[in-house]
Amino acid sequence: MRIPQIRIIRIFALSLLFSASALITKAQAQEEAHYSTEFVWGLTKATNSGLLGGxxxxxxxxxxGRQFQTFAAELVNIKHPNETREQLPQTGNSILxxxxxxxxxxxxxxxRDFIVFKKAQHKGVQINAIFAGGPSIGIVTPYYVDYNGQNGREKVxxxxNNMNFNNILGPGNLFQGVPDASIAPGLNAKAGLAFEFGAKNDLFVVETGVMYEYFFKEIEILLYQKKYQxxxxxxxxISYGSRR
Incomplete structure (x- = not known):
């Protein structure tokens, strides 16, 4: 399941990098940007995230000219490729x-962002080539369930180990495991294209691309499944923002 997905991502990455390099070469000879700063915020979805990635x-x-330096922060939830959700017959709730x-x-x-296609000042679409990378801070938190055991009903x-599946009543609270979290440091790098729409200084941005992330230790997300680094x-x- 993971191997075909990686092949598709590699093909997409090579196509993206080839297109972006050609566009950047063309853009370097064109007129400079008409703004100096830009701030955007939004939601992201990845092939290894849930419905809402982060x-x-x-x-x-x-x-x-048309070159910008960028500073960014992303907070996302990463899933295991074999992760599935199952409904519990005893309560109707579902767990992972x-x-x-x-x-x-x-x-x-x-x-670095490079404007490869500049829109008119008050209309049209602008296309940017995006390259970025930096440190990753993985926050590994235990997954809790609502369990009816020997000590009564509790979230554990x-x-x-020694857990009767029929005694699981549902999931625990989403951030219940945060106090028991451990840290997994790593590195990330990405390349993408951003399509910016908007009149005047208001922005609506659609960005798509590929990312590679590496942690310095294997991380367990699912029991009895392969751990990945x-x-x-x-x-x-999808993001919104403004420029000056």
Whole structure:
């Protein structure tokens, strides 16, 4: 399941990098940008995330011509490729089968944006090539379930050991495991294209691209499944913002 996905991401990455490099070469000879700073925030969805992947914040500052330096932060939830949800017949609630930990990921990124197609000042679409990377801070938190055991009904970490599946009543609270979290440091890098729409200085941005992320240790997300250190993905981000 993971191998075909990685192949698709690699093909997409090569196509994206080839297109972006050609566009950047063309853009360097064109007139400079008509603004100096930009701030956007939005939501992101990746091939290794849930329906809502996470949140994105990015600040851009003109360096020269059509080139901007960017500072960004992303907070996302990473899923295991074999993660599935199952409904419990005893309560109708659903849990993530075999899940032992959530992997929340804080990405800090520094990069470069290149305007490869400049829109008119008050209309049209602008296309930017985006390259960024930086440190990742993985926050590994235990997955809790509502369990009816020998001590009565309580919310406990799902370990699979000596737990009767029929006694699981549902999931615990989303951030219940945060006090027991451990940190997994890593690195990330991405390349993408951003399509900016908007009149005057208000922005609506659609960004799509590929990312590679590597943690310095294997991270357990599902019990009895392969632990991964690398997490390649393709992503799409919808964001709003303004420029000056």
């Amino acid at each position: 949140f994105v914040f990015r600040y851009s500052q003109l360096v020269k 089968v075999g899940k032992s930990n959530y992997l929340y990921d804080l990405r800090l990124q520094y990069g 970490p799902y370990t699979g 690398s997490y390649p993905n393709a992503y799409i981000t």
